[in-house]
Every structure is written in C-alpha cells, then in structure tokens.
Amino acid sequence: MQNDVVYLDHAATTPLDERVLEAMLPHLGRAPNGSPRGNPSSLHAPGVFAREAIEDARASVAQLVGADDSGEILFTAGGTESDNLAVLGLAAADPDKKHVVISAVEHPAVREAAGRLGAAGYEVTSIGVDADGLVSPAELAGALHSDTVLAAVMWANNEVGAVQPIEEIAAICYEAGVPLHVDAVQAAGRLPIDVSRIPVSTLALSAHKLYGPQGVGALYVRGGVDLEPVLFGGGQEKGLRSGTENVAGIAGFGEAARLAFEELEERTRHEEALRETLISGVTGIPGVRLNGHREKRLSSNVHVSVEGVEAESLVLFLDALGCAVGSGSACASSTAGHKASPVLLAMSRTPEEAISSIRITVGKDTTQEEVTSFLDSCATAIAQLRELSPLYTGKS
Ligand code: PMP
Secondary structure (H helix, E strand, C coil): CCCCCEECECCCCCCCCHHHHHHHHHHCCCCCCCCCCCCCCCCCHHHHHHHHHHHHHHHHHHHHHCCCCHHHEEEECCHHHHHHHHHHHHHHHCCCCCEEEEECCCCHHHHHHHHHHHHCCCEEEEECECCCCCECHHHHHHHCCCCEEEEECCCECCCCCEECCHHHHHHHHHHHCCCEEEECCCCECCECCCCCCCCCCEEEEEHHHCCCCCCCEEEEECCCCCCCCCCCCCCCHHHCCCCCCCHHHHHHHHHHHHHHHHHHHHHHHHHHHHHHHHHHHHHCCCCEEECCCCCCECCCEEEEEECCCCHHHHHHHHHHCCEECEECCHHHHHHHCCCCCHHHHHCCCCHHHHCCEEEEECCCCCCHHHHHHHHHHHHHHHHHHHHHCCCCCCCC
16 A cells, blocks of 8 residues: 555544554553553452553543543443444343334444344334435434334434434433433544433444544443343453453553543544535536535535446545545445445435445544645546446536
8 A cells, every 4th residue: 555645534444543552552562660461350460550541541431422420431342342232232121122213324233233123023113314314303203102122323424424413312312211322433533422411321432433443442321221231251341241351452542532532623623624625626526416414514524426437436546546535334335335325325315326425534634735635636536437437428
C-alpha cells in the first residue's frame, strides 16, 4: 500500500492514535517497572497493575457516555459482541415476552441477533425510515405493546450517517416500560452522549471507531437493567462477559475515550468543515446525489449515489489513484458482493442507486488538502468509468 493514501473511510475504522498506542504498550510487555504481564483477576502486583488499567479505562468510557457509575460499563470484544449481548441478553432476561422492535437500518450485529430471536419464535417488527434514513418516533411508539421485550434503534447510521431522534425515542420506550438498546458505535466521539439524561437501557460502543484498537468494545448497562450473559466461564465483568480481559486493548480504549471526550467539539468542528467541502464538491458533479439527511448527519459522513457508475468499480479506481473510500457499508462489503444495501432500500432508493453508492468519511486528522486532492481524483474516476459504461446515457 502507498504511504500517501488519502484515507477517507473512517466509518470502517479509524487510524490508531499515537497517544492510544503509548497507553497500550505497558500492557504489551513494556511495563515501566519491568513487571511481567498479569491476569487482572490475580491478586499479586502484576495482576493489580492490569486491574488498575482496566478500572481507569472503565472510568474514561463511563465519562464519554455520561454514566454516573463506571460499574455500568462492561468491556467486550467489540461493537458486534456488545450489540449481540444487548439484544440476546435483554430478551433472555424476560423470557415471557416474545416481541422485539428494531429499526430497518440497524447494523447487522443488531439485525442478525434479532433474526436469531425471530428464528426462535419471537415476533420481530422492523420500523421503516423516511427517504432521509430517519426513524419516526410515532411509528416506533405504535409498535410497542405489552409483549415487547426490547426495542433497538441506533444513534447514528454507519452507512448514510443519519442521526436518529434518540432522545425522543428513549422517552417513548421509557414511558412504555420497554428496554431500549442503542448502538452508538458510530456516534461515540462525534456526538455528545449523556445516558444520565437519556433513559437508554443499554448502549454499544467500539474502540476502533474512535482511534482506539480493533477488537475491543463496551456495553453500557444501566443499573437495575436485567441482562443475561451470552458467554459463560470465569465470571469476569460481573458475570456478564466471561473471559480474561483484553488488558492492552481496554487500556487503549480508555485513552481513546478520554481523548474523544476532551476533543469532541474540536474534532466535530474540523470534520464538519471538511464534510461541507466534500458535499459541495462531489454533488457538483452531474448525476451525483447525496444520501441521508442534509443536517441530521454525522460530522464525518458523505454518502452519495453516482449515476451510471458501479460502486465497487469506483472504489477500486479511486484506490488505484491513492484514495480509500467505502462502498456502501465496509462491514458488509467483503461478503455482500453486488447486493444492494438494505439501508438504502429502506430509504426507498432503487437497487441501481444502491449499488452505485459510495461512502466518504473524514476523521480528526484529515486535511483540506487531502479533500481537495480526493475531489480531483473522484471527478476523474467518475468521468472515466462513465466513458466505459455502456449503460450511462449522460456522456458528453
Ligand atoms: N454497529 C455499528 C453502527 C458499526 O458501524 C459497527 C462497525 N462497522 C458495529 C456495530 C460493529 O462493531 P465492531 O466492528 O467493533 O464489531
């Protein structure tokens, strides 16, 4: 891979912050006092060193989401596990209720977990979205009933960046006495999150979306909320997530969360300026249409359908020009082949529009120069691909 890649795929994963790496090294065999690595459950000094790192990280993650008690944060192996634990664990905790409500634009980690419940006999209601990708709180309210064991609505969408009215949705679920799970994997570090004000029951986070390491995440579980584990073993993380903790990963997540909390406003402002340059540049190309709400969208996200161009060809063409962007949702694209994104279909886009969509996501270290250079490459790539396409009718 070239060294000078213009990396615009921060929704897929973010670069590891140097400061985060520094926080991880003492737990990867570089303890300043020469201490060997310990198991955080051990009582001796190396164990205590590891335990303290985990508890410091727990406090930083709690602060990022506004949790009063750091004991409400459980560490997991990532956003997927957090989502699975919430959906399956909330359902198992109240086995008499057999109805689940999710939005149509959930990440597969929620959608597929709800699908497992469906296969086990639960009724699963999927709430649609409008053309901008937004859930209607009224429609959600209408779907809840006395048999509803949980609702799941993501804070911000990983493909089109749409930011849902979570405050309103949480209030509705709270009133109805239905636990709400919120996937905040894309929102954390980009939007202020305050669970002390918003009555969510569980909330999923992933470190690698906020400049932390891959393979580590967290689930916020409000005190008093009943949750059954999905992993069984040594009883770590209050019995809700057995398995020796990923100490270095968790220490890195803690530092990433601390920095995200401190730098949130600055990062968001920086990203928004880049996003605006990108939106005006890219939608200035004929036949390019923005997907997702114009304002209610993540600071980092630009998602467009490009008429007459197939997304994967565009991504590969741009890659050859040194620019990394996503085709639809990177989480799915290696397995999905040419399948149209369910998120775009739920937004009433045609299958043709859906398979012609790319996601361009900036980050805290992206520069205006990179954006300008990307826009040049993008115009070139689109023009050349259209020239080759027998289907494109708008040739000059
Ligand atoms: N939810 C959302 C909204 C995501 O964007 C992702 C990552 N693509 C996940 C869940 C899964 O997180 P992880 O990659 O840490 O398993």
